[in-house]
Amino acid sequence: MKCSEVKNMDIVKVRVGDSVFETNKSLLLGECEYFRALYRSGMVECHQEEIHVRNLKAQGFLIMLAVANGERPILNDEEILEAIECAAFFQAESLARHLQDLLNSNNCLLMYQVSATFGLLGLHEMSAQFIRNMYRDLQEDLKKLPQELAEHVESLVPSAFVAVGSHSTCSVDELPLAATRTVCYLDEYDEEWKVLTALPMEASTSLAALTVLDNRLYVVGGVHGVDKRPVDASFCYDVVTNTWSLLPGPRQPRYNFTLIGIESCLYAIGGESGRTTMSSVEKYNVVTKEWTFAAPLPRPVAGVACTKAMSRIFVCLWKPMETNEIYEYIPNQDMWVLVSTLLKHQSYGHCMVAHRDNLYVIRNGPQDDFLRCLMDCYNITTGQWTSMPGHYGNSKGALFTSVVRGDSVFTLNRTMTMEYTITGNMWKPFNQVKGFPRNGSVWTFLLRIPKERKEVTVS
Structure with missing residues (x-):
């Protein structure tokens, strides 16, 4: 034939x-x-x-x-x-x-x-x-x-804004002194931060990677102590049963990397191992509980800006001098594809969040000014860039904690929790409540929390 x-x-x-x-x-x-x-x-x-x-x-x-x-x-x-x-x-x-x-x-x-x-x-x-x-x-x-x-x-219950500080692992003897090793959420009615759960003793959020997939929180990697010994295990928190489970860590122990989840898989992207920056990417299948290597990034990177838009994974890589490159990961082809390039004088994308089919790249201001961030919007449907007018206050890294819910953006630091409304080509301040009282880096995300819970206010 x-x-x-x-x-x-x-x-x-x-x-x-x-x-x-x-x-x-x-x-x-x-x-x-x-x-x-x-x-x-x-x-x-x-x-x-x-x-x-x-x-x-x-x-x-x-x-x-x-x-x-x-x-x-x-x-x-x-x-x-x-x-x-x-x-x-x-x-x-x-x-x-x-x-x-x-x-x-x-x-x-x-x-x-x-x-x-x-x-x-x-x-x-x-x-x-x-x-x-x-x-x-x-x-x-x-x-x-x-x-x-x-x-x-x-x-139904709305998705809550959730935060956890940067904590290393903890021994039994140290546990009474580790009252701040808690995952907390913002009660928007009371305008108070309340305790959701305590971290497992063996879990580290110091230079770890955190993400939410199917309403479960995953904590992967991180380090022990000042010598940055990688944590081998991973942890999963089920908010419905209020329980933690232990999972295998990546095949290549790593810290200061990015974790993102999509379609029953977690992707551990880049990071460091033995103080060496890596380009490797690993995929964890939550059904088979196995890690496998995926296509590496085009170049080594730690703490890469990454987001999910319309069930697609995007990262923002720096390329001296003054070049920001947006790459998309194509799962069925296991490859990274260059999507667009943004050139800005003395400025690189440090955080990226998505709303609808828009990617918002948050970058430092002039002369490495991190207190007055600038923002650009890339539309993945039209392929067009838009520079958003003005500067955005970034006191103590608040913008780098940005999380989108509906048409709102939540940002956070020790002094305030700020909600912006996305309207046109602007983020307009909408509401401000108390901040999250933790030192160091803060991880933020969204979780749907069952109604029947005993409330504990954060001190």
Whole structure:
């Protein structure tokens, strides 16, 4: 059989409404449970020249094919509605995940209601949580939804702003003196920092890497003492059961590295070992509990600025002189790809956070001024950079603790917790409460904390 004949056998025609699409059969089988079930059944439809799909609009199917082919289209409200219907009908996993990535304050109510109508449960729950996180801004609009939908949102708990200071490991004898070795969260109603849990004695947050994946906190690496002996073990905190578990450490012991989680995997990026800066990257599968090496960074780096946007991993690397390079990690190809370059006089990106499809690169001000940071925004959809006007106060490294929730950015230091609202090309100060009373570096993140907990105020 000729190659061209084999290729033709893999082409299938699908009629949706008045439109006919020629597409790859293996693509449909890989993306849609509907087509997998159809071809497993041996029904007469799968032997016909065309497969007819009724009661769907062609635009939704076209969007599904685009996402299946690796595109990430930004959708308007009408396209979202048709895409949700299509994702639910065909049980299209990639399209459902893409819709989750598109959630924002402008479309979350639409996604929540429409996903409930068509039974797209993953998107429904993620939309509900997103709305709960932005309840202050959306509560009036929420009242316009059916009562059962509004009540479901109100039954959820918002993601809390959580912080932990920099602590080395602790012995039994030192434990009574280690009262500050606690993970704490901000009670926004009382405007107080409260204790969530104590760190395990064997855990170090000094030059460690912390991240949250699937509402679990991971503490990996770190050092013992002033001679910077690496901590071999890793730790996982389950906020629902209020328990810590011990996990294996990376194959290459490291500290001062970056940890980020996506799709049931943790990525330990760069860092130091034996006072040598590394480019190596390791991936931890939370299901198999195994570490494996991934593609290394283009060059060695410690404490690299890294963030997640639309389920994609980005890092900001420095390259003398005065060059900031944005790289994206492509998991299915295991490679780092240069996305864009930013040139700024005497200034490098030290922190990076994401909001929607925007990357905010926070960099030092003129002449290495870290008290007046500058900020640039890179849009991963359009590929355009925007310089944000003015300076941003960075007293004691507050901006380097930035965490995004909804349309808000939380920053933190010992003297104050500041909430900004992201609006247009600015971060506008919105609210200020008491700071986090810990010395040294501070790690911040978001966790959904169950309602039934005994509260302990931080002193």
